[in-house]
Amino acid sequence: MKSLTKSDVWLLxxxxxxxxxxxxxxxxxxxAPQTQTQITQVLARQNLPYRQVISSPLSRCLDLATRxxxxxKVMIQPDWKEMNFGDFDGVPFEQxxxxxxxxxxxxxxxxxxxxLxxxxxxxxxxxxxxxxxxxFTGDLQTDTLVVTHGGVIRMILAQVLNLDWRNPAxxxxxxxxxxSLTHLEVVTGEYDFVTVKSVGVQLAK
Structure with a gap:
C-alpha cells in the first residue's frame, strides 16, 4: 500500500x-515592479512553509516567482499559462x-x-x-506555491470540486x-483527496 503524503498547495x-x-x-x-515588491513583502510576513515554487512562464507570474x-529553483510549467483569447488577446477593450x-x-x-x-x-x-x-499531484511530495492565473485557478477548482467547467459562472x-491566494490540502496515497481550505483570499497591503 502506498504511504499517505499530505501537502499544502497555494495557488497565487x-x-x-x-x-x-x-x-x-x-x-x-x-x-509594475512596485506591485511585485509589495506582494513579495506581504507573503514574507505570512511565512508560508512552501518548499518549492512553480510558475507560469508568462512574466507577470515568473517575475514574481523569481522574487x-x-x-x-523556480520550476516553469507552460501548461499553467492563461487561456489564449485569440483575436481579442491583449487588445485593449477601448480598441x-x-x-x-x-x-x-x-x-x-x-x-x-x-x-472567440x-x-x-x-x-x-x-x-x-x-x-x-x-x-502535478501524482508527483507531489512537498508544500508548494504555484504562481499562475485566474483562469487556471478556476479550472483547477472545477476539477477538484467536480464542478461543471462549462459553467460561465x-x-x-x-x-x-x-x-490572491487559494489554499488546497492534497493527500496522496492509495487514493488521492483534495480539500479546499480557502479560495481567492486577497493579500493585505
Missing part, C-alpha cells in the same frame, strides 16, 4: 497588470471595434457555444490545466482577484 494569482484593461490571456503583460525564491463587441459578449454568456475567433476553446483549456494538475461569479 499574479498582481494587476499595467496598461489599459484587456483580456490578457497569453499576451505577456507586465506587473520569492532563487531564480534557479475593440464596435461591430466585434457582440462576439465578446456572446463568449461571456456561453464560452463553450461561442468561442482564433482562441483556445474552453474544453482545450480545461483539458490542458486538469491534465497538468493530475500530473466560474468566470463571472467566482472572484479570484489579483494577488
Amino acid at each position: 494569482r499574479h498582481g494587476k497588470t499595467t496598461g489599459p484593461a484587456a483580456l490578457n490571456g497569453q499576451t505577456d503583460a507586465c506587473v 520569492l525564491t532563487d531564480d534557479d 475593440i471595434p464596435p461591430e466585434r463587441w457582440a462576439e465578446l459578449e456572446k463568449f461571456w454568456e456561453n464560452p463553450v457555444q461561442y468561442p 475567433t482564433g482562441a483556445e476553446t474552453l474544453a482545450a483549456f480545461y483539458q490542458r490545466v486538469s491534465a497538468c494538475w493530475t500530473r 466560474l468566470f463571472t461569479r467566482l472572484n479570484i482577484a489579483n494577488q
Whole structure:
C-alpha cells in the first residue's frame, strides 16, 4: 500500500497588470515592479512553509516567482499559462471595434457555444490545466506555491470540486482577484483527496 503524503498547495494569482484593461490571456503583460515588491513583502510576513515554487512562464507570474525564491529553483510549467483569447488577446477593450463587441459578449454568456475567433476553446483549456494538475499531484511530495492565473485557478477548482467547467459562472461569479491566494490540502496515497481550505483570499497591503 502506498504511504499517505499530505501537502499544502497555494495557488497565487499574479498582481494587476499595467496598461489599459484587456483580456490578457497569453499576451505577456507586465506587473509594475512596485506591485511585485509589495506582494513579495506581504507573503514574507505570512511565512508560508512552501518548499518549492512553480510558475507560469508568462512574466507577470515568473517575475514574481523569481522574487520569492532563487531564480534557479523556480520550476516553469507552460501548461499553467492563461487561456489564449485569440483575436481579442491583449487588445485593449477601448480598441475593440464596435461591430466585434457582440462576439465578446456572446463568449461571456456561453464560452463553450461561442468561442472567440482564433482562441483556445474552453474544453482545450480545461483539458490542458486538469491534465497538468493530475500530473502535478501524482508527483507531489512537498508544500508548494504555484504562481499562475485566474483562469487556471478556476479550472483547477472545477476539477477538484467536480464542478461543471462549462459553467460561465466560474468566470463571472467566482472572484479570484489579483494577488490572491487559494489554499488546497492534497493527500496522496492509495487514493488521492483534495480539500479546499480557502479560495481567492486577497493579500493585505
